[in-house]
Amino acid sequence: MSNAPASSTTDPTPAASTPADAKRQASGPLLTPALLGRLERLELVSRKIFRGRMKGERISRRKGQSVEFADFRNYVPGDDLRLIDWNLYARLDQLFLKLFQEEEDLHFHALVDTSASMNFGTPNKLHVAKQLAAALGYVGLCHGDRVCVRAMGQSGHNAPVLRSRGSFWKMLNYLDGLSGGENVSLHDGVKDFVTRGGGSGVVVLITDMMDKEGYESALRMLVGRQIDVFVLQVLSQEEIDPPLRGDRRLIDVEDGDAAEITVNQFVLDKYQANLKAFLNEIRQYCAKRSIVHVMVPTDTPIETVVTQYLRTRGVVR
Numbered sequence: 001m002s003n004a005p006a007s008s009t010t011d012p013t014p015a016a017s018t019p020a021d022a023k024r025q026a027s028g029p030l031l032t033p034a035l036l037g038r039l040e041r042l043e044l045v046s047r048k049i050f051r052g053r054m055k056g057e058r059i060s061r062r063k064g065q066s067v068e069f070a071d072f073r074n075y076v077p078g079d080d081l082r083l084i085d086w087n088l089y090a091r092l093d094q095l096f097l098k099l100f101q102e103e104e105d106l107h108f109h110a111l112v113d114t115s116a117s118m119n120f121g122t123p124n125k126l127h128v129a130k131q132l133a134a135a136l137g138y139v140g141l142c143h144g145d146r147v148c149v150r151a152m153g154q155s156g157h158n159a160p161v162l163r164s165r166g167s168f169w170k171m172l173n174y175l176d177g178l179s180g181g182e183n184v185s186l187h188d189g190v191k192d193f194v195t196r197g198g199g200s201g202v203v204v205l206i207t208d209m210m211d212k213e214g215y216e217s218a219l220r221m222l223v224g225r226q227i228d229v230f231v232l233q234v235l236s237q238e239e240i241d242p243p244l245r246g247d248r249r250l251i252d253v254e255d256g257d258a259a260e261i262t263v264n265q266f267v268l269d270k271y272q273a274n275l276k277a278f279l280n281e282i283r284q285y286c287a288k289r290s291i292v293h294v295m296v297p298t299d300t301p302i303e304t305v306v307t308q309y310l311r312t313r314g315v316v317r
Contacts (some may be wrong), residue, residue, distance in 0.1 A: 030130055030134045031134055038303070038307055043143055043316060044136065045202075074094075074096060075095030080097075084096070084097060106201055108140040108201060109148050109193070109203045110150070110206060111150060111152055111204070111206065111207075112129050112130065112133050112178065113129065113151075114151045114152065115180065116181050120236060120238070120253065121298050122238070123298045123299065125208055125234045126179075126180045128296065130175045132302070132305065134149070134172060136306070136315070137149045141168055141171075145163070147161070148160070150174075151178050152190070153182045153188075153192065154182065156189075183254045186209075186213070187213055187221075189218070202227065207231070207234065208234050208235060209231075215282070216285065219291060222291075223289050223290075229290075231291055231292070232294050235298065236297075237298065240297060242263075244268075248262075
């Protein structure tokens, strides 16, 4: 089924100052101003401790230097004398160091699958994937995290690494330029990411997981990097409950393979059973490797997905 409508992306720019802005406004925004306001109150979740490159707004579980007191510990020769609590020494005649809560920046990466299978469905799967990437990226930028939203494959090589809320428009412009059809397998897309120094932090893989080569090797590479991995599996309603009946010729949009079938209730029941088994297999595979998996139907409003689904599964809080 390769006759899916082409996707389009937009940003909430107030005025169309360029042709790209005009195109964006004509097709509707990726994120509405109301949603942006709600996203500002959220925060990306990291289940592991990562050392950021710069000081940020995120409270670390490590003890460091800031203005917020955290704890005491015994003095050890060689410690910074400026951190000794002399008032405590005067009372107890023992040397203690003051520890402060360290603030750090989180490295957040969103990998967007832009293969041809993503350019399908109503709403379009790729459009929903861009919405998810934009929403999570904006949450990170609001908290001073280092954010990189990129496509898998060649289009990801020029993805900007951003920090601060003011760079949000650069992220939207990059997402606006992505289109479906770059048929890079999950394995090759993830391999390209990790070999180019994807770094530590949080990685959110946004894909439909429909790859004839499988998804296992791609996820193993991410887990092997000791990073926090989340998988958002985007499926259209047409894939969840196909509106097909009668004689059909189905063509794979990525490699052109064709199959002629007669769609009846038996075939649909078999399809539903296979889909359920496929999803259960992915959930179990992810659960065994501490990967958070979230299935995202495209007909679910993006506000509900981010503020409810992703919050419940611990992607944001």
